[in-house]
Amino acid sequence: MVGTQIRFGDGASYELLMGEWSRNAGADFLDWLKPPPGLAWLDVGCGSGAFSGLVVERCAPLSLLGIDPSEGQLNFARGRGLGPEATFKTGDAMQIDLPDNSVDVAIAALVLHFMPEPLRGVSEMARIVRPGGFVAAYTWDIEGGGFPYEAMHRAMLAMDFETPSPPHPEAGNADEMHRLWTDAGLENIRQRQISVSRTFRDFDHYWQVGVLSPRLAAVLGDLAPDQLALLKDTTRSLVPEPVVLRASANAISGRVRG
Numbered sequence: 682m683v684g685t686q687i688r689f690g691d692g693a694s695y696e697l698l699m700g701e702w703s704r705n706a707g708a709d710f711l712d713w714l715k716p717p718p719g720l721a722w723l724d725v726g727c728g729s730g731a732f733s734g735l736v737v738e739r740c741a742p743l744s745l746l747g748i749d750p751s752e753g754q755l756n757f758a759r760g761r762g763l764g765p766e767a768t769f770k771t772g773d774a775m776q777i778d779l780p781d782n783s784v785d786v787a788i789a790a791l792v793l794h795f796m797p798e799p800l801r802g803v804s805e806m807a808r809i810v811r812p813g814g815f816v817a818a819y820t821w822d823i824e825g826g827g828f829p830y831e832a833m834h835r836a837m838l839a840m841d842f843e844t845p846s847p848p849h850p851e852a853g854n855a856d857e858m859h860r861l862w863t864d865a866g867l868e869n870i871r872q873r874q875i876s877v878s879r880t881f882r883d884f885d886h887y888w889q890v891g892v893l894s895p896r897l898a899a900v901l902g903d904l905a906p907d908q909l910a911l912l913k914d915t916t917r918s919l920v921p922e923p924v925v926l927r928a929s930a931n932a933i934s935g936r937v938r939g
């Protein structure tokens with residue numbers, strides 16, 4: 682891992698890069714979770730609000746609070762106009778600014794691997810959910826090759842360029858997620874693998890979107906034009922035509938005791 686942190690500063694770029702992937706995975710996740718209507722939700726690491734929007738559209742929440750450390754992401758989420766039940770605030774999964782037992786469900790969508798201490802994050806979610814409520818998450822299976830822009834990362838590796846990694850890629854493994862939920866004291870744990878696809882118009886469309894990835898942007902700016910051209914060609918050789926790409930995530934849900 683190189684010493685650069687991955688930062689999500691710009692909600693509009695994130696939306697182009699991940700919005701469609703995020704909604705595809707989120708829709709599958711909600712079909713599986715089947716939450717009843719009228720719940721108070723906390724969306725931890727809500728980002729640009731892609732998953733928050735699905736909850737509002739599909740789950741008739743009593744309320745939804747999205748928290749994220751990135752103001753750029755939160756501004757995009759606020760601009761969605763999701764309605765009075767949805768609010769977005771600066772916040773950190775490591776220390777959630779809510780009292781114990783204050784929501785029905787806490788969810789972390791594509792966030793666990795970015796948490797500085799995933800067990801602390803899951804334990805915080807368990808603390809603020811009422812007894813009988815649930816704590817759930819889904820995260821790209823990064824170590825299993827499930828990240829949506831895996832081909833670009835493979836091309837970088839083939840050329841010996843290092844890209845920054847999220848702090849805890851292992852938090853996307855199904856076994857590790859089970860351990861986190863167990864150690865946080867959650868019960869009735871259920872798990873599922875999510876598989877999604879996204880169609881790009883052609884390779885150039887894929888490339889234009891993929892270079893918005895904060896993991897890649899940290900490195901691409903330093904490449905000489907010939908290195909960049911070679912990276913593009915190497916990536917092209919790893920991407921199918923037509924450009925329909927698959928990604929996979931692991932999902933988990935558990936109940937708070939009581």
Ligand SMILES: C[S@@+](CC[C@H](N)C(=O)[O-])C[C@H]1O[C@@H](n2cnc3c(N)ncnc32)[C@H](O)[C@@H]1O
Binds near residue numbers: 699772796
């Ligand atoms: C891959 S995005 C996921 C966004 C959104 N949940 C979705 O499904 O599209 C990861 C988000 O986690 C946020 N994040 C990073 N560290 C965090 C932390 N300690 N607490 C809460 N969110 C964090 C980032 O700012 C970013 O918006």
